[in-house]
Amino acid sequence: MPPTLDDIREAAMRIKSHAHRTPVLTSESLNRQVGTRVFLKCENFQKVGAFKFRGASNAVFALTAREADRGVATHSSGNHAQALALAARLRGVPAYIVMPDNAPKVKKEAVAGYGGQITFCEPTLEARESTLAKVVERTGATVIHPYNNERVIAGQGTAALELLEDVPELDVVIAPVGGGGLLSGTAIAAAETKKGMRIIGAEPEMADDAFRSLNTGEIVPSVNPRTIADGLLTSLGTLTFPILRERVEQIVTVSEKGIIESMKFIWERVKIVIEPSSAVAVAVLWERRIDLSNLKVGIILSGGNVDLAKLPWQS
Amino acid sequence: MPPTLDDIREAAMRIKSHAHRTPVLTSESLNRQVGTRVFLKCENFQKVGAFKFRGASNAVFALTAREADRGVATHSSGNHAQALALAARLRGVPAYIVMPDNAPKVKKEAVAGYGGQITFCEPTLEARESTLAKVVERTGATVIHPYNNERVIAGQGTAALELLEDVPELDVVIAPVGGGGLLSGTAIAAAETKKGMRIIGAEPEMADDAFRSLNTGEIVPSVNPRTIADGLLTSLGTLTFPILRERVEQIVTVSEKGIIESMKFIWERVKIVIEPSSAVAVAVLWERRIDLSNLKVGIILSGGNVDLAKLPWQS
Numbered sequence: 173m174p175p176t177l178d179d180i181r182e183a184a185m186r187i188k189s190h191a192h193r194t195p196v197l198t199s200e201s202l203n204r205q206v207g208t209r210v211f212l213k214c215e216n217f218q219k220v221g222a223f224k225f226r227g228a229s230n231a232v233f234a235l236t237a238r239e240a241d242r243g244v245a246t247h248s249s250g251n252h253a254q255a256l257a258l259a260a261r262l263r264g265v266p267a268y269i270v271m272p273d274n275a276p277k278v279k280k281e282a283v284a285g286y287g288g289q290i291t292f293c294e295p296t297l298e299a300r301e302s303t304l305a306k307v308v309e310r311t312g313a314t315v316i317h318p319y320n321n322e323r324v325i326a327g328q329g330t331a332a333l334e335l336l337e338d339v340p341e342l343d344v345v346i347a348p349v350g351g352g353g354l355l356s357g358t359a360i361a362a363a364e365t366k367k368g369m370r371i372i373g374a375e376p377e378m379a380d381d382a383f384r385s386l387n388t389g390e391i392v393p394s395v396n397p398r399t400i401a402d403g404l405l406t407s408l409g410t411l412t413f414p415i416l417r418e419r420v421e422q423i424v425t426v427s428e429k430g431i432i433e434s435m436k437f438i439w440e441r442v443k444i445v446i447e448p449s450s451a452v453a454v455a456v457l458w459e460r461r462i463d464l465s466n467l468k469v470g471i472i473l474s475g476g477n478v479d480l481a482k483l484p485w486q487s
Numbered sequence: 488m489p490p491t492l493d494d495i496r497e498a499a500m501r502i503k504s505h506a507h508r509t510p511v512l513t514s515e516s517l518n519r520q521v522g523t524r525v526f527l528k529c530e531n532f533q534k535v536g537a538f539k540f541r542g543a544s545n546a547v548f549a550l551t552a553r554e555a556d557r558g559v560a561t562h563s564s565g566n567h568a569q570a571l572a573l574a575a576r577l578r579g580v581p582a583y584i585v586m587p588d589n590a591p592k593v594k595k596e597a598v599a600g601y602g603g604q605i606t607f608c609e610p611t612l613e614a615r616e617s618t619l620a621k622v623v624e625r626t627g628a629t630v631i632h633p634y635n636n637e638r639v640i641a642g643q644g645t646a647a648l649e650l651l652e653d654v655p656e657l658d659v660v661i662a663p664v665g666g667g668g669l670l671s672g673t674a675i676a677a678a679e680t681k682k683g684m685r686i687i688g689a690e691p692e693m694a695d696d697a698f699r700s701l702n703t704g705e706i707v708p709s710v711n712p713r714t715i716a717d718g719l720l721t722s723l724g725t726l727t728f729p730i731l732r733e734r735v736e737q738i739v740t741v742s743e744k745g746i747i748e749s750m751k752f753i754w755e756r757v758k759i760v761i762e763p764s765s766a767v768a769v770a771v772l773w774e775r776r777i778d779l780s781n782l783k784v785g786i787i788l789s790g791g792n793v794d795l796a797k798l799p800w801q802s
Contacts (some may be wrong), residue, residue: 182514195510214758216758217758221756222757322652436795439760439795440760440795443529443531443532443536443759443760443761443791444758444759444760445754445758445759445760446758476758478802480755480798481752481800481801482794484799485795485796486801487794
């Protein structure tokens, strides 16, 4: 069952004392550049530097005491792993994280830094899933999927809920789409809060599986995606796909060039650090792929976790 | 005559509708890292990306209509030039900016983009001053010095005024010091608003003329400074020096390594873009040069104008 607006409101209450209420920033130079009025919901300022903490903490704090005691588990090398580890630590329960042994050192250290208990495995999907199954068998932990999970989706929807509380006059909301957790939660929150709200997904051309899935009417897996937006490599899930199909007006794809230019512009002019996946949503306006001129456009900036040693405009 | 708290309050009223009231950010990871509670006054979010807009706009809007009509002038290739150009444009009067002909293209374009009328000259102090004198003779414009000017100092003080309104319980305020305009305004605003407030200047070891000036009791010129904090290369002025001498507890110098590490940490963990001169103030805590543990420390982040193509941790 897909989450409802009430589930998202409940999630907002549940995570209130754990997650940051992130600010909404505006920029005159951005507005001028793209010809519309933009409201940036800054999940780059969220704990662990990404919206993922909302879903993870909602899932962790929604567990019964008995479930929670046995811990939570996932396989991930990205922001979800860090978010789950931190949420579990805040609840005082273990988080078991399965990671490929070739994951970057900085990501291993980040998960360990939040108290996650890491089990390494071969860098294949089979190895990750079988290793996770073994961990669960041993510990009895609850698996928290990064996006194909009702409570995770409800948690991610709290960002849009806050955005609409702060800027109720919005016409459009744009969020990036990878597995679809953020976009699903955003779509439910925005569509149910305000009738006629337009909800648009933003996706790299080089990883356009959600675009193709919505066009063909069935989940098209992401095959060999090659985009710098490394948070958007995954395919839609069985839970997120029908939500997007019902509520999202369209998925707009953007070029790698547009992602990089948007990202650089936001750093230079808005003075905030955003990751390429965040810039994908900005690039919809930057490349003027659809006409959103003179509207009030909310953008969910997914996060700000980047490797400062190699930036995409320096090649 | 040095400006008073009333002058700063008047400046705040004068620039209210032109300058941004910038946010004060906090970061648990920064607090943990430096062992104290830090409040970041984000002038990187100010117009033109730096606190300089406060002083420039106060100076421009304080002119009589008659004075303003003849325009304003300065020699600068940095943030002050952009700030003055924008302030003049907002008042609808000309800004004459004298720049060395070898100034970076991006700076020329920025000043021109804000409507500044540029006169180029040889890259020597004599040429800059004689060219400025000619421009003033021709136009009758009012020269607005970047820091040795009462109204500029009063304008810069409005940042600390706002900071103390938002966080009245502060124990210490730290601001970087170059020519001393920001630190002078900060010192007057903070010391007069709250008795016993500690005011500390932050300066690169590699450009420690303010440190030496306060220690010797006379203005020591900055000779061949070599720091990445390119906003802090100038010497103190005849107006700023006595203000600092009277009100600043001490100037703390920091290493280039500390500046770079602090800057990178702020980008990575606080997710905001700050320039090296801002990081100089953070580095006072980062390097623990003096004991400020368990206090409430306000830091004026001077700005966020950096060249994203070459970052100091990539060498």
